[in-house]
Amino acid sequence: MFELEYPWLLLLLPLPLLAWWLLPPYGERTKAIRVPFFDDLAKATGQTPARGAVILRGNWLRRILAPVCWALLVLALAGPQRLEPPIERTESARDLLLAIDLSGSMATPDFLDAQGRRVDRLSAVKGVVDDFIRRRATDRIGLIVFGTNAFPQAPLTLDHVAVRELLDELRVGMAGEQTAIGDAVGVAVKMTASSQQRERVLILLTDGNDTAGRIPAEKAAEIAKANHIVIHTIGIGDPDAKGENRVDLAALQRIATATGGRSFRGENGEQLAGIYALLDRVTPSKVKHSVYRPKLKLYYIPLGAALLLMIAYHLLMLGVLAPLARRHASASLSPETPGS
Structure with a gap:
C-alpha cells in the first residue's frame, strides 16, 4: 500500500503557473554601442530594426520537461512511502x-x-x-x-x-x-x-x-x-x-x-x-x-527521475546544439570565394 507522508505539499504543484501569471517577466539590461550610421548599416545588412525587448523562446522539449520535473520534485517532497504488512x-x-x-x-x-x-x-x-x-x-x-x-x-x-x-x-x-x-x-x-x-x-x-x-x-x-x-x-x-x-x-x-x-x-x-x-x-x-506497520521511504524515486531527466535534457542539447554552433562559426569565418 502506497501513501504520501505530507500530501498537503501537493498544493505546491500550481506554484510555477501562478508565478507566470502574477510576476512580471524577467528582464536583463545589456550594454549597447551607439552607431551614428545605424540606418545605413541596417540597409546594408538587409535587416529591419524593431523596438522593444528580445524574448528568448524555449524549445518544445523544455516546455514538456520543466513541468514534469517540477511535479516529480513536489512528489518527492510529499514523502511517498510504502506500508509493509502489519507486524503484531x-x-x-x-x-x-x-x-x-x-x-x-x-x-x-x-x-x-x-x-x-x-x-x-x-x-x-x-x-x-x-x-x-x-x-x-x-x-x-x-x-x-x-x-x-x-x-x-x-x-x-x-x-x-x-x-x-x-x-x-x-x-x-x-x-x-x-x-x-x-x-x-x-x-x-x-x-x-x-x-x-x-x-x-x-x-x-x-x-x-x-x-x-x-x-x-x-x-x-x-x-x-x-x-x-x-x-x-x-x-x-x-x-x-x-x-x-x-x-x-x-x-x-x-x-x-x-x-x-x-x-x-x-x-x-x-x-x-x-x-x-x-x-x-x-x-x-x-x-x-x-x-506496527513498517514504512519504506520512496522519495528517492521521483527525485532521481527528475535529476535523470534534467541531465538527459542537457546532454541532448549539448549533443544537438554544439555541432550546429561549431558549423555556424566555421561558416562565418571561412574566406569569401573570388568573384562573389
Missing part, C-alpha cells in the same frame, strides 16, 4: 511470581504421585508448578525460594523453559531449614519495583509458619499491597503440628485477604493440582497487543 506484537500485561518454601519439613514424604507412590512435598510441588508454568505462555514469571533466607531463583522473564529448569534444580534446605515468609514477600516487592506492569501476582506456598523472617509477614503484606501485588497463599503442612512444622493457616489467610488474594490448603497432590488449576482460571493470562 504481543506483550505480557502481568507479572507472576511463585514463592516456594524449601525448609526442612518440605522433605516429608506424605504426598502421592500419579502412580500412587509416596513422594516428598517438594517433589509434588515441583511437578504441579511445572505444569502451571507451562500453561502460562504469555506471563512474565519469576521464581522465589525461601527457608531461613529468601532469594530470587529466576528473574521475571518470558523464558519459561529457563524458569522450569531452575525449578527442577530446587532442593530441600538450600535456603535454610526455617521459614521466612515475610522475607519472601519482601523479595517479591523488590523484584517488581521497576516493573511497568500494573498487575502483579505472588503465589506463595509454604508448609510452616513465619519463624525466621526479619520482617513480619503481615507487615510485608501491607507493603505488597501498596506496591499493587496480590498474594495468593497455599498452605500444605499440618496445622496441628508443633513448632516449625505447623502451618499457620490463619496467618496465611490474613496475608491473602490484606492484598485482595485468596488462601488455600492443599493436603495431597491432587488437591494441590486443583488449587493451581483454580488459580490459572482466577488469574488468566493477560496480554497487550500492539500493531
Whole structure:
C-alpha cells in the first residue's frame, strides 16, 4: 500500500503557473554601442530594426520537461512511502511470581504421585508448578525460594523453559531449614519495583509458619499491597503440628485477604493440582497487543527521475546544439570565394 507522508505539499504543484501569471517577466539590461550610421548599416545588412525587448523562446522539449520535473520534485517532497504488512506484537500485561518454601519439613514424604507412590512435598510441588508454568505462555514469571533466607531463583522473564529448569534444580534446605515468609514477600516487592506492569501476582506456598523472617509477614503484606501485588497463599503442612512444622493457616489467610488474594490448603497432590488449576482460571493470562506497520521511504524515486531527466535534457542539447554552433562559426569565418 502506497501513501504520501505530507500530501498537503501537493498544493505546491500550481506554484510555477501562478508565478507566470502574477510576476512580471524577467528582464536583463545589456550594454549597447551607439552607431551614428545605424540606418545605413541596417540597409546594408538587409535587416529591419524593431523596438522593444528580445524574448528568448524555449524549445518544445523544455516546455514538456520543466513541468514534469517540477511535479516529480513536489512528489518527492510529499514523502511517498510504502506500508509493509502489519507486524503484531504481543506483550505480557502481568507479572507472576511463585514463592516456594524449601525448609526442612518440605522433605516429608506424605504426598502421592500419579502412580500412587509416596513422594516428598517438594517433589509434588515441583511437578504441579511445572505444569502451571507451562500453561502460562504469555506471563512474565519469576521464581522465589525461601527457608531461613529468601532469594530470587529466576528473574521475571518470558523464558519459561529457563524458569522450569531452575525449578527442577530446587532442593530441600538450600535456603535454610526455617521459614521466612515475610522475607519472601519482601523479595517479591523488590523484584517488581521497576516493573511497568500494573498487575502483579505472588503465589506463595509454604508448609510452616513465619519463624525466621526479619520482617513480619503481615507487615510485608501491607507493603505488597501498596506496591499493587496480590498474594495468593497455599498452605500444605499440618496445622496441628508443633513448632516449625505447623502451618499457620490463619496467618496465611490474613496475608491473602490484606492484598485482595485468596488462601488455600492443599493436603495431597491432587488437591494441590486443583488449587493451581483454580488459580490459572482466577488469574488468566493477560496480554497487550500492539500493531506496527513498517514504512519504506520512496522519495528517492521521483527525485532521481527528475535529476535523470534534467541531465538527459542537457546532454541532448549539448549533443544537438554544439555541432550546429561549431558549423555556424566555421561558416562565418571561412574566406569569401573570388568573384562573389
